[in-house]
Amino acid sequence: ETGVTQTPRHLVMGMTNKKSLKCEQHLGHNAMYWYKQSAKKPLELMFVYSLEERVENNSVPSRFSPECPNSSHLFLHLHTLQPEDSALYLCASSQGFSGAGPTSPLHFGNGTRLTVT
């Protein structure tokens, strides 16, 4: 069982669809993250949850809606996305979150490759 597991690995959706990305971590960490990875750009932090409480929002469009039911699971609900939202969405976890950042190096999942048509 890998440390951070993401499903699905690939997702193609139309602009009117509603879908969800799932992330599960088996590391006993208390903080979980959603990052967006686009070509030739640094990783973009979207959301942070620490002990199931949302910490950062970063002005992400409301068509992205995170959910963290417990410290091991993280979801990203998607609706009415745009083609420019096509990217690799990475989930990560760390031991904790303090101030404005993780308290240990991030462990990443393998990502969900999202294509919006």
Next chain:
Amino acid sequence: GQQLNQSPQSMFIQEGEDVSMNCTSSSIFNTWLWYKQEPGEGPVLLIALYKAGELTSNGRLTAQFGITRKDSFLNISASIPSDVGIYFCAGQNPNYGGSQGNLIFGKGTKLSVKP
């Protein structure tokens, strides 16, 4: 906000050659991290550096935390085909904040190795 300049953007090398890449910034960092991302996978932590001047090895990989705290270097010796991937640096300073928090990533160096 803080930014990291990672260079080179890409490298094409022959198997057996040594590789050097770096990450620089105008800002000071307290932690430097180096990750590798292989095709179809997420980034995997290679080396973490926590002290200025620190030199740390992980097999054929060696990373250094620059004395000025504004840069870090990653070297790969005797490259092999499985070294192919994108190498990312990340810097962290608890005093920073902003939309990306206090952990900032570089854009990555794409390494290609010819057998």
